[in-house]
Amino acid sequence: MYKRLIFTILPFTVMGLIFYFSSQPYGEQDMRPSLSTYLPLDLLRPLLAPVSFTYHGGEVSLATHGIDGLVEFFIRKGAHISIFFLLMITTYAAFLVNTRWNKRTAAISALVVTVLYACFDEYHQSLTPDRTPYIGDVGLDSAGALIALGVIYAGNRRRK
Numbered sequence: 001m002y003k004r005l006i007f008t009i010l011p012f013t014v015m016g017l018i019f020y021f022s023s024q025p026y027g028e029q030d031m032r033p034s035l036s037t038y039l040p041l042d043l044l045r046p047l048l049a050p051v052s053f054t055y056h057g058g059e060v061s062l063a064t065h066g067i068d069g070l071v072e073f074f075i076r077k078g079a080h081i082s083i084f085f086l087l088m089i090t091t092y093a094a095f096l097v098n099t100r101w102n103k104r105t106a107a108i109s110a111l112v113v114t115v116l117y118a119c120f121d122e123y124h125q126s127l128t129p130d131r132t133p134y135i136g137d138v139g140l141d142s143a144g145a146l147i148a149l150g151v152i153y154a155g156n157r158r159r160k
Contacts, residue, residue: 007097010090015117018083022121025130031075032068041067056134077140084144088114092152107152114145 021029035041045062048070052061055073062070091113095106118141122133 004098007090007094011087011094011113014083014087014090018087018117018121019124022124022131023128025128027130031072032066035068035071039071041071044071056132056136080137080140081144081147084114084118084141085148087117088145088148089152092148103152103156107149111145111149114148115142118142118145 045067048062048067051070052059052063054060058064060070060073065073088110092106092110095101095109096103099106101109115138118138121141122135122138125131126133
């Protein structure tokens with residue numbers, strides 16, 4: 001009984017965390033001052049100097065973002081992948097524990113739920129002041145879910 005309850009609560013807890021962070025305006029989440037204060041970012045300058053690409057219609061580089069902005073960009077995008085990886089894993093586990101679905105059905109259903117929640121998250125950001133929704137972030141979120149799917153698949157194959 002408790003196992004089912006715990007496994008049911010886990011994905012909703014992850015969804016709640018995502019919702020909470022998406023509810024915050026960017027100014028409340030700005031990590032740049034802390035990064036500059038607590039980390040020796042200049043050591044990363046040679047490593048990040050050649051980095052330059054386009055994201056959401058703008059250039060992302062050392063020249064456009066500065067060292068602290070570029071590090072923050074990668075932390076934020078890594079957080080997208082990581083939290084949706086976690087959502088996929090917990091949703092898959094909840095489906096396995098609470099339904100009679102086979103592993104394949106549970107995995108596909110968890111992937112669908114995770115991608116739909118990624119879409120909802122971007123919509124929610126459109127309602128949050130100082131936040132901008134972007135379909136590319138849904139792609140990153142989905143990448144996190146697909147990585148989790150790969151881990152699930154590998155784990156299931158290994159058990160066989």
